Amino acid sequence: MAAPVAENVAAKIEELKVNGVATEEEDTDKVTPWEVTTTSATGIDYDKLIVKFGCGKLDEELIARFERVTGHKACPMMRRGMFFAHRNLQEILDRKEKGKPFYLYTGRGASSGSLHLGHLVPFIFTKWLQEVFDVPLIIQMTDDEKFLWKDMKVDDAKKMARENMKDIISVGFDPSKTFIFNDFDYMCPPFYENVVKIWKVVNTNQGRSIFGFTPEDCMGKAAFPAIEGAPCFASSFPHIFGKRNDIPCLIPCAIDQDPYFRMTRDAAHKLKAAKPCLIFSTFLPALQGAQTKMSASEPNTCIFLDDTPKQIKNKINKYAFSGGQQTVEEHRAKGGNCDVDISFQFLRFFLEDDQKLAEIREKYTKGEILSGELKAMATQEVQKIVGEMAERRKSVTDETVNEFTKIHDLVYKF
Amino acid sequence: MAAPVAENVAAKIEELKVNGVATEEEDTDKVTPWEVTTTSATGIDYDKLIVKFGCGKLDEELIARFERVTGHKACPMMRRGMFFAHRNLQEILDRKEKGKPFYLYTGRGASSGSLHLGHLVPFIFTKWLQEVFDVPLIIQMTDDEKFLWKDMKVDDAKKMARENMKDIISVGFDPSKTFIFNDFDYMCPPFYENVVKIWKVVNTNQGRSIFGFTPEDCMGKAAFPAIEGAPCFASSFPHIFGKRNDIPCLIPCAIDQDPYFRMTRDAAHKLKAAKPCLIFSTFLPALQGAQTKMSASEPNTCIFLDDTPKQIKNKINKYAFSGGQQTVEEHRAKGGNCDVDISFQFLRFFLEDDQKLAEIREKYTKGEILSGELKAMATQEVQKIVGEMAERRKSVTDETVNEFTKIHDLVYKF
Numbered sequence: 001m002a003a004p005v006a007e008n009v010a011a012k013i014e015e016l017k018v019n020g021v022a023t024e025e026e027d028t029d030k031v032t033p034w035e036v037t038t039t040s041a042t043g044i045d046y047d048k049l050i051v052k053f054g055c056g057k058l059d060e061e062l063i064a065r066f067e068r069v070t071g072h073k074a075c076p077m078m079r080r081g082m083f084f085a086h087r088n089l090q091e092i093l094d095r096k097e098k099g100k101p102f103y104l105y106t107g108r109g110a111s112s113g114s115l116h117l118g119h120l121v122p123f124i125f126t127k128w129l130q131e132v133f134d135v136p137l138i139i140q141m142t143d144d145e146k147f148l149w150k151d152m153k154v155d156d157a158k159k160m161a162r163e164n165m166k167d168i169i170s171v172g173f174d175p176s177k178t179f180i181f182n183d184f185d186y187m188c189p190p191f192y193e194n195v196v197k198i199w200k201v202v203n204t205n206q207g208r209s210i211f212g213f214t215p216e217d218c219m220g221k222a223a224f225p226a227i228e229g230a231p232c233f234a235s236s237f238p239h240i241f242g243k244r245n246d247i248p249c250l251i252p253c254a255i256d257q258d259p260y261f262r263m264t265r266d267a268a269h270k271l272k273a274a275k276p277c278l279i280f281s282t283f284l285p286a287l288q289g290a291q292t293k294m295s296a297s298e299p300n301t302c303i304f305l306d307d308t309p310k311q312i313k314n315k316i317n318k319y320a321f322s323g324g325q326q327t328v329e330e331h332r333a334k335g336g337n338c339d340v341d342i343s344f345q346f347l348r349f350f351l352e353d354d355q356k357l358a359e360i361r362e363k364y365t366k367g368e369i370l371s372g373e374l375k376a377m378a379t380q381e382v383q384k385i386v387g388e389m390a391e392r393r394k395s396v397t398d399e400t401v402n403e404f405t406k407i408h409d410l411v412y413k414f
Numbered sequence: 415m416a417a418p419v420a421e422n423v424a425a426k427i428e429e430l431k432v433n434g435v436a437t438e439e440e441d442t443d444k445v446t447p448w449e450v451t452t453t454s455a456t457g458i459d460y461d462k463l464i465v466k467f468g469c470g471k472l473d474e475e476l477i478a479r480f481e482r483v484t485g486h487k488a489c490p491m492m493r494r495g496m497f498f499a500h501r502n503l504q505e506i507l508d509r510k511e512k513g514k515p516f517y518l519y520t521g522r523g524a525s526s527g528s529l530h531l532g533h534l535v536p537f538i539f540t541k542w543l544q545e546v547f548d549v550p551l552i553i554q555m556t557d558d559e560k561f562l563w564k565d566m567k568v569d570d571a572k573k574m575a576r577e578n579m580k581d582i583i584s585v586g587f588d589p590s591k592t593f594i595f596n597d598f599d600y601m602c603p604p605f606y607e608n609v610v611k612i613w614k615v616v617n618t619n620q621g622r623s624i625f626g627f628t629p630e631d632c633m634g635k636a637a638f639p640a641i642e643g644a645p646c647f648a649s650s651f652p653h654i655f656g657k658r659n660d661i662p663c664l665i666p667c668a669i670d671q672d673p674y675f676r677m678t679r680d681a682a683h684k685l686k687a688a689k690p691c692l693i694f695s696t697f698l699p700a701l702q703g704a705q706t707k708m709s710a711s712e713p714n715t716c717i718f719l720d721d722t723p724k725q726i727k728n729k730i731n732k733y734a735f736s737g738g739q740q741t742v743e744e745h746r747a748k749g750g751n752c753d754v755d756i757s758f759q760f761l762r763f764f765l766e767d768d769q770k771l772a773e774i775r776e777k778y779t780k781g782e783i784l785s786g787e788l789k790a791m792a793t794q795e796v797q798k799i800v801g802e803m804a805e806r807r808k809s810v811t812d813e814t815v816n817e818f819t820k821i822h823d824l825v826y827k828f
Contacts, residue, residue, distance in 0.1 A: 144606075144610050147610060147614065148610065148613065148614055154607055154610070154611070183606075184603055184606065184607055184610070185603050186603070187601060187602065187603050187605075187606035188601065188602060188603075189598055189599050189600070189601050189602075191601075192558075192597075192598065192601035192606075193568055193598055196558050196561060196562065196568070196598070196634055197568070198633075199562065199632055199633040199634030199637055200561065200562055200632050200633075200634050201632065202632060202633050203629065203630055203631060203632050203633065204618070204627070204628075204629045204630070204631055204632070204633060204636055205629035205630060207633055208629065213618070214618075215617065215618045215619035215622065216617055216618070216619060217617060217618055218613060218614050218615065218616060218617050218618070219612075219613040219614075219616050219617065219618060219621055219636060219637060219639075219640060220610055220613025220614050220640075222618055222633060222636055222637065223613055223633060223636070223637035223640075225633070226633060226637075
């Protein structure tokens with residue numbers, strides 16, 4: 001029930017912004033599809049973001065319902081608030097209860113080289129969700145977006161998308177349940193039809209107010225949001241869903257992608273198609289601290305999936321911002337601050353065992369664990385995840401990619 | 415040599431318009447892809463339009479070269495100034511001389527029901543050009559444009575496109591030399607790639623200054639020009655041209671479509687692709703007079719291709735604006751004015767025989783031919799053209815349409 005009210009609030013805020021009335025002096029967090037920064041050492045204020053974006057909080061009650069309906073204990077990222085907000089997750093749970101169909105949709109703007117740990121978060125979670133729900137998964141690689149925003153050639157954007165697919169596939173997806181595509185290679189009449197339908201119901205002014213595009217931005221930037229919106233409609237994938245447009249998707253993604261789907265939810269309403277539902281993650285912080293997220297364009301902020309165990313160890317030792325004190329003596333006396341300590345944040349994301357995490361928090365806060373020891377623990381967990389990815393990556397060939405990207409039936413029938 | 419200079423002039427005018435300096439008080443002609451009107455009874459001032467749009471005049475010298483290079487006498491519409499302007503037609507003639515490849519591209523925004531005589535003009539001319547040049551012809555049906563601009567469903571826009579194709583095919587095209595497509599059904603990766611490339615090099619501000627889009631216009635209107643631009647690039651049709659992008663097209667079209675191609679010529683330059691060349695027609699005037707063109711949304715201004723001979727006769731008798739005098743006596747004494755007489759304008763477009771046309775002009779101007787007699791002559795010519803079209807239309811079935819629209823080889827190899 002909270003969501004519509006919250007959406008109204010967000011609409012109001014949007015309106016005020018367009019009219020230049022609202023001041024954002026107090027709001028030091030910047031969260032857009034292109035920039036995520038804050039001046040706060042503890043990172044983005046996600047509760048504030050929920051109000052600002054007008055989405056719903058993924059609270060204990062909803063998580064409890066999720067567990068009841070699915071029969072699965074919420075995964076660590078969900079129960080620890082890494083996935084912290086949603087739009088209409090209730091509807092997906094209603095459908096699960098009633099045995100009605102839905103699908104998962106997520107995506108990635110291809111970037112050069114290997115994915116980093118931050119890119120991995122939504123995919124690890126999506127993999128888990130797919131196991132829980134057992135529904136089709138659609139993964140969009142927006143190579144067209146990268147071409148439009150960056151100084152690069154189409155072929156290079158496509159190549160990047162394909163390389164990134166290999167990393168994503170290494171998370172452990174199954175081609176009989178998953179369709180992966182890049183925009184440049186998939187664009188086809190059913191997809192385009194949905195693009196044009198979205199184009200028709202959103203005006204340039206709304207695009208400007210949602211995304212901040214300026215008249216100096218190229219035509220493609222203004223046209224692109226509908227391309228990210230189209231996979232929300234089942235009819236964009238006739239080989240999977242036929243012509244049905246009444247099957248909603250659930251989109252696990254980082255909160256910065258919300259503008260695209262806020263726009264698409266509104267369009268869905270006008271198109272009499274099912275509205276996409278969303279579940280939003282926070283950002284995996286940069287090694288240097290939670291003021292920014294990991295960013296591939298700043299390599300030292302990231303742990304890449306092709307980093308060696310040694311590189312991971314060195315990066316965490318050298319760069320991971322510590323919440324500890326200047327000297328061992330001081331640390332033993334005053335204790336460390338887990339809320340700003342990046343090694344601890346990594347453990348929050350990736351350590352499975354709740355009790356162990358609670359112990360670490362307590363001991364680090366009391367100064368019983370030193371920064372170096374905490375870094376070693378984080379290193380071990382990150383090495384484990386990256387190592388498992390690397391192991392699976394070895395068997396992912398171009399042929400594997402083709403299995404996911406070719407127009408193929410999934411095991412689900414609609 | 416004239417064209418680049420003229421293009422600079424047009425660019426200057428555009429710039430002045432954007433900066434709000436130029437006044438258009440003296441210019442009573444309005445020519446955009448969406449509106450063609452003038453306050454002058456003799457119609458649009460096309461010479462002024464050449465300067466305003468910055469294209470080249472299709473003058474006697476160029477027509478003479480056309481005839482030399484092709485070995486064909488210019489058709490009536492060309493030698494009488496119905497096709498009156500161009501961009502880089504010289505380049506096409508150079509290529510023809512050297513045996514280098516090029517193709518023809520034209521199109522149509524589908525409209526409901528039958529085409530009218532005005533729609534037919536570029537297609538009759540295109541058919542003639544294809545005979546003269548013997549090169550591939552691409553015909554685009556912009557059903558997506560119609561969907562975006564009008565209040566209609568996608569399926570209705572597609573259906574209209576298909577019905578309009580039947581009329582176009584009836585002009586006499588050959589599927590072994592012609593590919594016809596509608597955007598909704600053809601959209602595919604090679605086409606989309608060119609769309610995105612155009613999107614990248616034109617900004618929203620330029621779109622606004624070229625097309626007059628406002629922030630209240632839907633996203634689709636701002637995105638669409640690249641869709642009309644993409645067929646200018648041979649690589650949009652790999653089944654015909656492979657991956658080649660060095661083959662230019664010649665676009666026969668009414669002058670109101672120039673903004674799309676002005677934009678695309680500029681993009682081609684940045685994409686290192688061949689620039690489209692153009693040859694522009696004037697507008698077939700409305701029955702009521704040359705202040706507007708025939709418009710399907712005003713049925714009484716038009717002669718439709720499915721009008722019966724009797725309907726044609728009645729429409730011309732009832733509506734065709736006459737340059738004659740009020741009474742027979744006055745007409746005999748003062749004579750008629752061919753320049754505003756719509757029946758005479760129809761003869762200019764469609765009567766093959768130059769000598770006969772000159773005689774009619776002379777006699778009508780002297781009052782020797784009465785308005786009723788002139789109307790009868792125009793009726794006969796129009797009935798003949800529409801009758802021939804109707805005859806060919808009988809054998810055009812859905813299967814015929816499929817022959818043109820399926821992905822198929824043409825007889826030309828590249």
